[in-house]
Amino acid sequence: MEVHVGCAMWTHPAWPGRELPSRERLRSYASHCNAVEGNTTFYATPAASTVASWVEQTPPEFRFLLKLPKLVTHERRLADVAGPVRAFLDTIEPLGERVHALWVQLPASFGPTDLDVLAAFLRRLPRERRKAVEVRHPAFFEDERWSARLAEALDAVGAEQVLFDTTVLFGAPPTSAAEEEAWQKKPRLPRRSHALTTHPVVRYIGRDDDARTAEGWQHWLDTVVRWLREGRSPTIFVHTPDNAGALALARRFHEEVRARVPEVAPLPEPLPTDPLTLF
Template structure:
């Protein structure tokens, strides 16, 4: 996400050398979703540059490759897992959690496969699972089945909250596209571990996005009071203002809990020079 085109020159200095782009992003936010690892395992030397650009406290939530989760459906993937873990090793403590996003076809009947897969993973990493099958959100027995499987290995359940997106018909092209691709499931606000992770998708309207996250502000403040360390990712269909919105969410939480540390002063894009015409 730190190379998201609409942010360049508007929020982030541009042009920047590849080995400086994440460093600039890390002045805006202290965590990032590693979505590109879903499509390809990064080269180890690329990951080394990520580590060099970030403090040890910076959080990467890295998605397992689709070859593991979607193509082989967690079966006979030992070699692929070892390759992935070898590639991300340079991140050290920055690898906050490994994100196992499962396809919508992954149903309650498949939970035992997931449980076996999680038991075979090395305990040196934390794991967080995102499911999209509606039964997990509509059937209490299915939800408890998954919770037990995750709790047995200390894994978290990542909620992807799209309720704000689907609360009214789309009004922009990007919202219409999101309506066709994003899961329509109930909001889930339960944490299983001391490191809950939330993915929130709002609207292209800033006001609607902020209104939709108000419940999350209270929940995150509650988790912090309990001694948990949550990570929250803020999205909109176009993500054009996601950096500003993420910082606004952080400010809203700090308004409830002033002891929460502020985010760093961001490295902004320089103002456009004046012209004669």
């Protein structure tokens, strides 16, 4: 049985390894968690040397959920994108199986009338790569007809829906500046917890209070345990508005899963971080 857990980034001022050179921080992170969201690829296709560094710093079992560039998903809205998609796929090829899935995050304006465009785009992606689609248009959450149509389109190509849960974040008024900012930026949508494939993906956003975040993930703890017993291999990304505690929280979530499903393999032991010295 396999569970991957991770965060929205691999470096943060509050995390171990922050004092390391930038090209070593992923190695430190990968000793704490076994997956990471590839949000940086949304802004541009990485350089080949950057991808080579990612390969060098991570073990083969580590997983990246790589977001397709915004040129593809937001600017061109999946139309006339063969060139940039091919460039992206060629660049990430050295990661091999470390690529958990190609993450197609769509803008909130991408709605039911665009489903045919999405379906055609997904059919053109390589069959050997998993696909994970994140939608934010309210109709896909509030209208069961469109929710079902989306599931049909994804299921036809073996794609998963990224389950983005902000219900705990919006469950009570913000109590910090980071929470106030998250309230302004994050989508407020109903929670969905259905899995379409054997590799479901969850992005869970809690609060800056670690205890409230852990209390709020009980639904996902139960769901992950059920998925495991169904033979699925889920990936869970833990966010908080300031993300200061996210690294430790991701490990804690994994530990709580293992307490209920001992067959799940443990996470690696974190690498020691040597203190800075004058000599």
